[in-house]
Amino acid sequence: MKVTVINHPLVAHKLTVLRDENTPSPIFRQLTEELVMLLAYESTRDIAVTPHAINTPVSPMTGSKLSKPRPIVVPILRAGLGMLEGMTRLMPTAEVGFLGLKRDEETLEAVTYANRLPDDLTNRQCIVLDPMLATGHTLIDSIDYLLERGAKDVTAICILAAPEGLKNLEEHLKDRGDVKIIVAALDEKLNEKGYIVPGLGDAGDRLYGVVD
Numbered sequence: 369m370k371v372t373v374i375n376h377p378l379v380a381h382k383l384t385v386l387r388d389e390n391t392p393s394p395i396f397r398q399l400t401e402e403l404v405m406l407l408a409y410e411s412t413r414d415i416a417v418t419p420h421a422i423n424t425p426v427s428p429m430t431g432s433k434l435s436k437p438r439p440i441v442v443p444i445l446r447a448g449l450g451m452l453e454g455m456t457r458l459m460p461t462a463e464v465g466f467l468g469l470k471r472d473e474e475t476l477e478a479v480t481y482a483n484r485l486p487d488d489l490t491n492r493q494c495i496v497l498d499p500m501l502a503t504g505h506t507l508i509d510s511i512d513y514l515l516e517r518g519a520k521d522v523t524a525i526c527i528l529a530a531p532e533g534l535k536n537l538e539e540h541l542k543d544r545g546d547v548k549i550i551v552a553a554l555d556e557k558l559n560e561k562g563y564i565v566p567g568l569g570d571a572g573d574r575l576y577g578v579v580d
Contacts, residue, residue: 369537369538369541369547369548369549370547370548370549371529371534371548371549371551371554372410372548372549372550372551373551373552373553373554374406374407374410374550374551374552376406378406379403379406379407379552380553382399382402382403382406383403383527383552383553385399386399386400386403386527386568387566387567387568389569391574393574393575393576393577396574396575397450397575400450400451400454400499400527400571400575401450401451401453401454401457402454403454403527403552404451404453404454404455404497404525404527405454405455405457405458406552407525407527407550407551407552408454408455408458408459408495408525409458410550411495411523411525411548411550412439412458412459412495414521414523414548415434415439415459415493416434416435416493417432417433417434417435418432418433418434418435419431419432420432420433434459434461437463437491437492438461438462438463439459439462439463439492439493439494439495440462440463440464440465440485440489440492440493440494440495441455441456441459441462441463441464441465441494441495441497442464442465442466442467442485442494442495442496442497442510442514443455443464443466443467443496443497443498444467444468444469444496444497444498444506444510445466445467445468445469445482446468446572446575446576447498447499447500447571447572447575448496448497448498448499449575450499450571450572450575450576451497451498451499451525451527452464452497455495455497455525462495465484465485465486466482466483466484466485467482467483467484467485467510467513468481468482468483469481469506469509469510483513485513485514485517486517487517488517488518489514489517489518489519490517490518490520491518491520492518492519492520493519493520493521493523494514494519494521494522494523495522495523495524495525496510496511496514496522496523496524496525497524497525498510498524498525498526499526499527499528499571500526500527500528500529500564500567500571501524501526501528501529501530501533501534501537501549501551502530502532502533502558502562502563502564503530503532503533503536503558503562504532504533504534504535504536504537504540505536507524507526507533507537507549508536508537508540508541510524511524511537511541511545511547515544515545515547519545520546521545521546521547521548522545522546522547522548523547523548523549523550524547524548524549524550525550525551526549526550526551526552527551527552527553527568527571528551528552528553528554528555528564528567528568529549529551529553529554529555529564530554530555530556530557530558530564530565531554531556531557532557532558533558534549534554537549555567
């Protein structure tokens with residue numbers, strides 16, 4: 369498992385505004401989209417391409433096109449949906465599937481409640497979108513699902529990560545599969561409720577409001 373923390377002044381600036389408790393939901397959504405585009409640039413560095421011959425206005429040349437099958441983007445419901453627009457702006461031809469996982473607030477384990485993905489992911493490159501890598505249980509279940517169905521490699525894009533979550537992921541995955549984690553920041557720790565500190569609160573609630 370390879371972890372990359374994006375060290376860039378624009379990422380740091382946008383993340384600071386995102387963390388601020390006074391940032392309203394519309395600005396939070398916009399900043400999330402912008403941050404994901406910056407993170408996605410790094411996360412797609414190893415996307416498979418094939419040579420493609422074209423004619424420019426000046427001369428013939430051979431460029432590159434995304435290989436088939438196209439990458440599949442997997443937002444984790446519901447907060448991952450707030451990251452989807454930024455990802456598809458950068459890579460509009462990618463296919464999109466969905467996984468619905470929620471955290472049991474007592475056990476902190478992930479529970480699957482929705483799945484809109486193919487059963488066969490052989491040789492597919494998968495990009496998982498989940499804003500908060502806290503305990504790591506949601507990403508563990510998501511990555512397990514994708515690798516078990518034959519995914520060629522899995523890249524997870526997260527806005528924030530906690531050391532505990534990264535440790536859980538690494539211990540679970542060991543050397544199984546080609547897995548990369550791209551994050552905007554690695555925070556200090558988890559609190560007793562399993563929230564990232566200093567964090568930014570509940571990403572889903574801040575994106576879409578509190579649902580009673």
